[in-house]
Structures are given as structure tokens and as C-alpha cells.
Amino acid sequence: MSDTGPEGTAPRAASVGRAGPRPAAAGAGQERAGIRLARPDVGEAELAAVADVLATGQLTMGPQVEAFEAGLAHAVGTAEAVAVSSGTAAIHLALLALGIGEGDEVIVPAYTFPATANAVELCRGRAVLVDVDPETFLARPELVAEAVTRRTRAVLAVHLFGRPVEWEELQTAVPQEVVLLEDAAGALGATYRGxxxxALGLMGCLSFHPRKIVTTGEGxxxxxDEAELAGAVRRLRHHGITAGGFDIPAPGLNYRLADVLCALGIPQLERLDALLDARERVAGWYTERLEPLVGTPGASEGDRHGWQAYVVTLDRRDEALAGLRAEGIEAQIGTYAVNRLSAYRDRGAFPGADAAFARALALPFAATLTEDDVDRVTTALARFV
Structure with missing residues (x-):
């Protein structure tokens, strides 16, 4: 999911803290409170967990990292989870663990946050863009199949905004020797056919940015399920140092995630189901009001959407974006058409990505959003459809 605004601008940072008491309705001469794009659901439990770590004096490379990793592995259903400093770092290390390098091609959707493609290029591989369905925002499996060459090492499948990729179609589209990786940055809690x-690909890559369902600030x-790959990622996140700490067989990076940040994430992870239920409730309010007016998001039958964001499509997107912001309602583009960025303009034409980029609008979305908030957003949006 896009964490920055259109063409290099950045939104105001999502604030931390559970919503407090609602302010009184605005009267004459009284300004209405703004509605943030996102607001993490954190409070006393997270504050206490962070305070406990601060009291120990061990802020990194301590027990909270292992506890967070164990909780993640349990939540996702994999044997291993390795915490790192960002979702981008997760993709980068997964590719390095596979040995992706010069001359290797990795297939990436043309409509995604640029980190997906950037990580491939930073490994000295080539990000091969494929077009997306402008309604689902997901890569089209038949185009993935057409993009495979003898240099193709992997496909980075993006569950964009939390909607699961049609995994069986994707598996059928590529030869067995091509590795399927998941960019599941916004899909913690989402499921494909159960x-x-x-847990679908050889490796999955998660993000804990403040716009995600579980946040560690950055992370x-x-x-x-592969112990050898998990071991490689652990070495690479810690300069390449071996478990014994006395050798570096290959250079690595400092992509560690601090104990104090893992402590912030653990209480949220423990109530992941409740957080997802709350987001589903807010998404339901939006869909009930907007389905007759704009394109609304959802998941295929049998799947569960992760609801990292609520992204609609409409023709007057730019007008709606400006209009909402003028009323104190934070909104944002969906994410980027990677092919429009200077670094990737040589990759071809992608009309589906272009259409998604032009029409997608991310509305304010958080577990703490009230039905009154949703009414205010949808009333304002309706003026532009």
C-alpha cells in the first residue's frame, strides 16, 4: 500500500493512540475536527509493554524480538518468522536469500508501492512489470505467464490493500522452477481459501507501518516454512554474521527490528482477530453507503480481505481527493503506477495500471473510525460521483 502521496508528496503522518472521547458536534463558529487517513489502534497495553522494555535497558537484540516472531509465525501459520526493520527490508532480504542478482528477472505488478520493484533492482536484478486488473488491482495471471522467460527466477505476488491474489491461477501460470513470493505488506490476517x-508462497513479506493492521511504527x-531460508534472512539482517558470531561468510545489512518496537507490536498481534473484525465492520459501513455510487473493494468468494485500506474507484478521483481534503478529511491516491516513475518508464505500456492509478482513492480507514465518521466521508464523496 502506498505510504506516500502522489508524485513525491507525502501525507501527514498517522498519529498513534486510540480514539478518545468524541468531541461535541460543531456549532456556529466552531470548526469540525478533521478525520485522519489512518490511526493505529494502540493504547495502554502497548504503553506498558514499551515501558517494560525501557526498564530493562535492553532495547534491541533481546527477548521481545523472539516473542514477536513466535506470535507472527503462529498468526500466519508458518514454521518461521524473521522480524526486520521494514516491509521493504523484508522483500530485499527474501530476494537476497534466494540469491537473486545480476541477470535475474523477477515479475512484479505494474500497480504497487514502488518498494516491490525497487527491492529487485537493488539486488541488481530486473523488475519485469506486468499489468493489473484495474478493478481488483491485482496482477493478471495470464500476463504473468506471458512475461516468463528463461531468466525469470521469481514472481512477487502483491496482495494489494489486503485483497488476496488468485493463488491457484498464479501457480498454474508459471513453471515450477519459478519461485512464488508474497508481498503481503498489507495482508496480515487475510486468507486465500482458508x-x-x-503462508502461500515460499516466503511472505509483511509490513508494520502505521497504516497496517499491526504496527511497530516501522518494521x-x-x-x-523453510528453516534454511529463515536462517539466511537472520544472517543478512545482522550484517551477515553467523549464529556463532565469529564469521561473515557473505556481507549483510543492518535490518534488525528493535526490542522496543517488537514490544509495541505484541499486544496488537494478540488481538489480531478483534482488530480485523473492527476493520471489517468499518468496511461494511463504507460499502453499504458507497456500493451504488463508486467501485468498492472486496475479496473473492471463500477469501478474507485483510482491509489494510479501503480504496474505491471513481472517474473524478482528483476532484474528490481535493474536495475531501478541503473539508478536513484526509484521503490519498491508492498507490503508484510503477511504469509512470522515471526509474521504470522503459518497461512498456500498462493500461490497467494507468487506469487504477487515475481512478483509485483511499478513504480514511481505521479500526477506531465511527459510523458518524463514515457518514461524513461518504456524504462528502457523493458530491463527486
């Missing part, structure tokens, strides 16, 4: 996103993780 299997958690993050990410790699999930996998």
Missing part, C-alpha cells in the same frame, strides 16, 4: 496470506517480517 490459508493465511504470508517488517519474512515468513516461511
Amino acid at each position: 490459508t493465511s496470506c504470508g 517488517g517480517a519474512v515468513t516461511t
